[in-house]
Amino acid sequence: MDSRKSIEDQFSKLHPSLPVSTRIGIVGGGPSGLSAAYALAKLGYSNVTVLEKYQTVGGMCESAEIEGNIYDLGGQVLAANSAPVIFHWAKKLGKYKDIKVADDYVSVISLTLELQDKAKDSGRIGVHAVSEIASDLTPEFLEARGFKSVPKSVACGYTASGYGFVQDMPYAYIHEFTRTSMAGKIRRFKGGYMNFWKKLSEMLPIEVRCNTEVLAVRRNSAGASVDVKNSNGEVEVIEFDEIIISGSFPFKNGKTYRAPPSSSAEPETGVMDMNELEKKLFSKVQTIDYYTTVLKIKGLEHIPVGFYYFEEFMDDPATIGHPVAMQRFYNNTDVFLFWSYGNSVDIKGPTVTELAINTAKNMGGEIEEVVLQRRFKYFPHISSQDMKEGFYEKVESELQGMRNTYYVGGLMAFELTERNASYAVALVCKHFANDSPSPTFPYVKRLFPLQSDWWGGNLKRLDEFPGVKFPDIASLDGYLKHWGTHEVIQNKTLYTWINEEGVVVSQRTYRELHANASCIAHNLLLNQKPLFKPGDRVLLVYIPGLDFVDTFFGCLRAKLLPVPVLPPDPLQRGGQALLED
Numbered sequence: 001m002d003s004r005k006s007i008e009d010q011f012s013k014l015h016p017s018l019p020v021s022t023r024i025g026i027v028g029g030g031p032s033g034l035s036a037a038y039a040l041a042k043l044g045y046s047n048v049t050v051l052e053k054y055q056t057v058g059g060m061c062e063s064a065e066i067e068g069n070i071y072d073l074g075g076q077v078l079a080a081n082s083a084p085v086i087f088h089w090a091k092k093l094g095k096y097k098d099i100k101v102a103d104d105y106v107s108v109i110s111l112t113l114e115l116q117d118k119a120k121d122s123g124r125i126g127v128h129a130v131s132e133i134a135s136d137l138t139p140e141f142l143e144a145r146g147f148k149s150v151p152k153s154v155a156c157g158y159t160a161s162g163y164g165f166v167q168d169m170p171y172a173y174i175h176e177f178t179r180t181s182m183a184g185k186i187r188r189f190k191g192g193y194m195n196f197w198k199k200l201s202e203m204l205p206i207e208v209r210c211n212t213e214v215l216a217v218r219r220n221s222a223g224a225s226v227d228v229k230n231s232n233g234e235v236e237v238i239e240f241d242e243i244i245i246s247g248s249f250p251f252k253n254g255k256t257y258r259a260p261p262s263s264s265a266e267p268e269t270g271v272m273d274m275n276e277l278e279k280k281l282f283s284k285v286q287t288i289d290y291y292t293t294v295l296k297i298k299g300l301e302h303i304p305v306g307f308y309y310f311e312e313f314m315d316d317p318a319t320i321g322h323p324v325a326m327q328r329f330y331n332n333t334d335v336f337l338f339w340s341y342g343n344s345v346d347i348k349g350p351t352v353t354e355l356a357i358n359t360a361k362n363m364g365g366e367i368e369e370v371v372l373q374r375r376f377k378y379f380p381h382i383s384s385q386d387m388k389e390g391f392y393e394k395v396e397s398e399l400q401g402m403r404n405t406y407y408v409g410g411l412m413a414f415e416l417t418e419r420n421a422s423y424a425v426a427l428v429c430k431h432f433a434n435d436s437p438s439p440t441f442p443y444v445k446r447l448f449p450l451q452s453d454w455w456g457g458n459l460k461r462l463d464e465f466p467g468v469k470f471p472d473i474a475s476l477d478g479y480l481k482h483w484g485t486h487e488v489i490q491n492k493t494l495y496t497w498i499n500e501e502g503v504v505v506s507q508r509t510y511r512e513l514h515a516n517a518s519c520i521a522h523n524l525l526l527n528q529k530p531l532f533k534p535g536d537r538v539l540l541v542y543i544p545g546l547d548f549v550d551t552f553f554g555c556l557r558a559k560l561l562p563v564p565v566l567p568p569d570p571l572q573r574g575g576q577a578l579l580e581d
């Protein structure tokens, strides 16, 4: 997907490449799964189901209410100028505020822009776009480009955000981090990031099944059978033609970053019937054990609201378990969040908590309570060597789409919400759409506004206006005549038409609709050839909008039977050709 064009612009030129009734299952209602669902719905696919294990969507963008305040335990911030996909949705869905978090990554700006230009020219999506040009380990890669060492702000920002130590990572990942985190103000969603994803899922014309855990995925030549445990605890089998798998689902029991060498781990063959290629590729993937620990601490009231690194635990992997970062969200509480790495074997939750408590005590704090802890299976990634050996080329050219299966999430996209969202949208555009001038299959582009609080609670019944009584009239047209000439009501808005961006494009008051209906009825009965007579059926082939509503009421007034049909593609205005025939 071309990031230089707006999302709306890109979708307006695409058609679905499969029948829109294709049954598409999405495993996981996190940012990647919901972004894929958004793109499929935009293309007109009408049989899309998201299966989410927990009671709410949002995935690692988990928010929790603690003593009346909302805290983001996982994903929380976005850089204003580097997140076009999510801010496209946020314009309508979320209120956000700017916060000060980290240093800008000024020292690597020109390198980042240079790599970004090359990535755009490659026509590839996700990490694949830079995996050939930036597969060297980070210190070597930067040294070869004149840097004496990895700039401190980059190394600290990267490691504190849970992506491992820079000396372990191919530069491609550091690039994905800096290009998304360096531009513009840092923003956080009011009400929590989870709420943003909930609102997005509620706006999508797709089925989202929460409390539905996928137990097994079996593929065959026709599609995929998925065993799920539904919200009643029963196991059912759902059949899909295509399946999209999100997040760390295939690597849940796989290798953990910096685990002791003796520990064994396998990709998730228990829940997925992986073939040899999938097993081979996914056996190279590691995830990071990343913990959020929430503590109530007395004695640290002097620390201002903000995000802090612990520099002493940022360079040496032997310090894993100690917190790498701490955050104070609100001034009026003594709740602090700590972020730490574990290793799944000998450094787990209790050790991580103990080390966070020690750090707080060393700062002069007194622990009142351990409020909660989360362990995230975070940032699936591969080594520099595997990247050099063409891992991403194989994933994108041999794996994606094979056996009716597609993968979205941090491995392909890098573990940041904007990267995941834009990758999922790009993957859907690549594999489920084409840009041929006319559609391969008949379909209707669905218009769904992203506007959760559109009505704003301002809806009023007409008889709630002073001095207005609701009459008993036998026909819809009778009501339009009544309200269209009513002294109090006639100038009130009856219909508002909003476009896909949630922008108002046209409106009708009761009086206007009444007048338009009369005018159209007059034309239909008296001016047209051949003349209609009451009771005739009239085909209304209109692109959706208030012109259609005018004509519908005009027909009622003329006592004609309106038969609305949509043009094959409302954006192509094909209906006009049909009428002329």
Ligand SMILES: Cc1cc2nc3c(=O)[nH]c(=O)nc-3n(C[C@H](O)[C@H](O)[C@H](O)COP(=O)(O)OP(=O)(O)OC[C@H]3O[C@@H](n4cnc5c(N)ncnc54)[C@H](O)[C@@H]3O)c2cc1C
Residues within 6 Å of the ligand: 027, 028, 029, 030, 031, 032, 033, 051, 052, 053, 054, 057, 058, 059, 060, 061, 073, 074, 075, 076, 077, 078, 162, 212, 213, 214, 215, 246, 247, 248, 249, 290, 291, 292, 376, 378, 408, 409, 410, 414, 415, 416, 417, 418, 420
């Ligand atoms: C501590 C932390 C801080 C972060 N900070 C930021 C940040 O500031 N900015 C930013 O942009 N990103 C941040 N991230 C990263 C961001 O949260 C992730 O990139 C994003 O959530 C990944 O989305 P996803 O959909 O690929 O995976 P996930 O969010 O993991 O979603 C996968 C979904 O699949 C579901 N699932 C798993 N197994 C099953 C099953 N068997 N059946 C059904 N459903 C299943 C899960 O419940 C989950 O909802 C942070 C993450 C963490 C953990």
